[in-house]
Amino acid sequence: MTNIRLTKPTIAVLETLLSATDERPAWGLSICRDADLGPGTVYPILDRLTDRGWVTSRSETDPHPGRPARRYYELTGEGRLLASQALEARKARRFGLGLAGGSV
Numbered sequence: 001m002t003n004i005r006l007t008k009p010t011i012a013v014l015e016t017l018l019s020a021t022d023e024r025p026a027w028g029l030s031i032c033r034d035a036d037l038g039p040g041t042v043y044p045i046l047d048r049l050t051d052r053g054w055v056t057s058r059s060e061t062d063p064h065p066g067r068p069a070r071r072y073y074e075l076t077g078e079g080r081l082l083a084s085q086a087l088e089a090r091k092a093r094r095f096g097l098g099l100a101g102g103s104v
Helices: 008-019 028-035 039-051 077-096
Strands: 055-059 071-075
Touching: 008 028, 008 039, 008 071, 008 077, 028 039, 028 071, 039 055, 071 077
Parallel strands: none
Antiparallel strands: 055 071
């Protein structure tokens, strides 16, 4: 697995995926909303994360009258570990450089 470039949009998507639960799964437009990013930014990030094995996706199987089926995204076990480690390492670098002035 290759490293992921941790841009602000990628960090926002990873944080959204890390906060997803079985009761509140992440799907494309919910990720856009929660990360405050447009679909033209989010979907390429999801594609890269999927290509590197950090994320997996599945189609909604429950009935969904009146709208298209959602595509749910979740971090793989290894993706969750690597995302957590990458975000912690970035946070440590920022604090080490005296850049702690808000969120990551």
